[in-house]
Amino acid sequence: GESVGLHLPTLSVQEGDNSIINCAYSNSASDYFIWYKQESGKGPQFIIDIRSNMDKRQGQRVTVLLNKTVKHLSLQIAATQPGDSAVYFCAENANFNKFYFGSGTKLNVKP
């Protein structure tokens, strides 16, 4: 499958701080990306998506940035809360709507 990887396997932040989770992808033809949150023992939960014709997209407390030049995207979480603690995956849309997932970053929010 496609190669989608993350720079930081574990990220610890203080409650209230902003979090930035990074992801690199390998297929320059990919045109759609999604960030998912997965809590222990549960399926992935959609957070935010972005298409390749955009550089930035904002949601509620979350922002995704896409840099196609270096094939990199990031997820920014503002005012991180304990409930944000989970594993975050980026997923790359590659060919016929199949998604390939990155290795994941575990976010620990310290109270």
Added chain:
Amino acid sequence: GAVVSQHPSWVICKSGTSVKIECRSLDFQATTMFWYRQFPKQSLMLMATSNEGSKATYEQGVEKDKFLINHASLTLSTLTVTSAHPEDSSFYICSARRQSPNYEQYFGPGTRLTVT
């Protein structure tokens, strides 16, 4: 939002037996569903793409005779793990894609399979 369910949520079976896992889209129709496997502390690995009314397409390295997929209706896909072995123990997750051009996929809650 769209809801996808899986049944059962967890199952324990003996080595050599077969196990069927169901994936249903509850409030939308899905011509395409996907099956993933996730080992502890690892990412989701795409196993196969399930297409309504046609054969599933499998990712490289996934045994199609071992992981049987049936997508008989627009709201149901099943994954059958045949002759299960302990190494098949994993978290199996399905996702369903809406019949729309926006590629949105919705994930089920997953099924924990333990083979003893």
